[in-house]
Amino acid sequence: MAHAREPSMHYLSLTFCCRLNTKASFSAYKGSMIRGTFGTHLKKTCCTTRERDCAQCMLKSVCTYPSLFIGKPARGEGRYDSLTLPFCFETCDTGKTEYEGGERFVFGVKLFSYATSYVPYFAHAFVLAGKHGMGRKSDVCPGTFELQDIVCDETSIYDRERQKVIMPAPENLVLPALDENAGGTQRVRVHLVTPCRFKEGNKLSADLPFRMLFQLVVRRLRSLWALDGESVHYENFRDMIALAESVRTVESGLFWKDWTRYSSRQNTYMQLGGLQGSIVYEGRIAPFLPFLAMAEKLHLGKQSSFGLGEVHFVLDSGL
Incomplete structure (x- = not known):
């Protein structure tokens, strides 16, 4: 077979x-x-x-x-x-x-x-x-x-x-396995090393609940896999997105970082601000760790070719 x-x-x-x-x-x-x-x-x-x-x-x-x-x-x-x-x-x-x-x-x-x-x-x-x-x-x-x-x-x-x-x-790179039952309660600190720029509800967002972070990873997987004509179906992640809703923010040091660049090709200035800093989440983190590891490799959000959306995470195993 x-x-x-x-x-x-x-x-x-x-x-x-x-x-x-x-x-x-x-x-x-x-x-x-x-x-x-x-x-x-x-x-x-x-x-x-x-x-x-x-x-x-x-x-x-x-x-x-x-x-x-x-x-x-x-x-x-x-x-x-x-x-x-x-x-x-x-x-x-x-x-x-x-x-x-x-x-x-x-x-x-x-x-x-x-x-x-x-x-x-x-x-x-x-x-x-x-x-x-x-x-x-x-x-x-x-x-x-x-x-x-x-x-x-x-x-x-x-x-x-x-x-x-x-x-x-x-x-x-292979898509991470989906395992909603992995692990118990943990904490993870996510560092947005460079501005992470993304929209929610067609507007640039200044907040990053864990559900949104996971959705950004899924968006990135879908768009990059599409370069090879591969389909990553959003509906496959519905249970994981629902689980991500239960992960709460316990500490946030995120801030909005503005920066401007001039595009000689387009002959215009571009505003490319985004969220930067670190944020701590608590909950059923284990099922999402392979996706966070993928985010470290791929970057998240818009204008990633400039280096935006660089992400690192540190798991707090002492909880």
């Missing part, structure tokens, strides 16, 4: 290690800067027609740039709809903005689905970016740098001398 295949998705977590050649002045929140720099130099790498609007380009179906920044049609569909982007950055942010030549900085890159095969494009884009400079450039702070290494699972995958990427094998 044939068993139904569990929907799965390829995943890579990489660390890019860079060394500044000159002084640099970076943004307070580096996720926007890194993503913007990547987009600019990826397009320089990939674009042959120089069309400003990718949607009108005859090469859009075979070009890496729109497949990363616009989305890819689901398998079997010809439409080039806007989908969840198959990558996100992690800034490893220390709050530092001013750097001297010779200093090092690192950032993380999470790749999902088909983007796991695009590691050389990420490497080449940041090699170009290093020559051009990053941050608030001036004669005093050009912000040029060298990509020195790319690390995956504590192993170097980048040969800087030859500018060659040793392609890593992606992890195969």
Whole structure:
């Protein structure tokens, strides 16, 4: 008897290690800067027609740039709809903005689905970016740098001398098992490391009950698995959502964090605030732990490609 295949998705977590050649002045929140720099130099790498609007380009179906920044049609569909982007950055942010030549900085890159095969494009884009400079450039702070290494699972995958990427094998993420009966009462502290931006009732929300947190995880799973044409059915999680209603908030240090970025592609300023800080929940936590572990890998909420929605959790086993 044939068993139904569990929907799965390829995943890579990489660390890019860079060394500044000159002084640099970076943004307070580096996720926007890194993503913007990547987009600019990826397009320089990939674009042959120089069309400003990718949607009108005859090469859009075979070009890496729109497949990363616009989305890819689901398998079997010809439409080039806007989908969840198959990558996100992690800034490893220390709050530092001013750097001297010779200093090092690192950032993380999470790749999902088909983007796991695009590691050389990420490497080449940041090699170009290093020559051009990053941050608030001036004669005093050009912000040029060298990509020195790319690390995956504590192993170097980048040969800087030859500018060659040793392609890593992606992890195969499988949907967490549903087990509403696991465990007893526990506490968990959830840290929203970067602003988590999401809507409830078609409005941006400034509250995060546990039910909403779990629904954000389910939304993220659905949107990312859809990149491979996989269906994650919301109705499968109804019992878990009902159970999540019983988990209560016992402590909250969440606050709204506003930040603004300028999009050169859209020639407009974007307001991208969200919830940040930490919150403690108590209740039947055990059934949700595999989903929280998934959230740590995938990020939650809107604009995650900028690094928003980075989540970590710590289980309090002393209850």
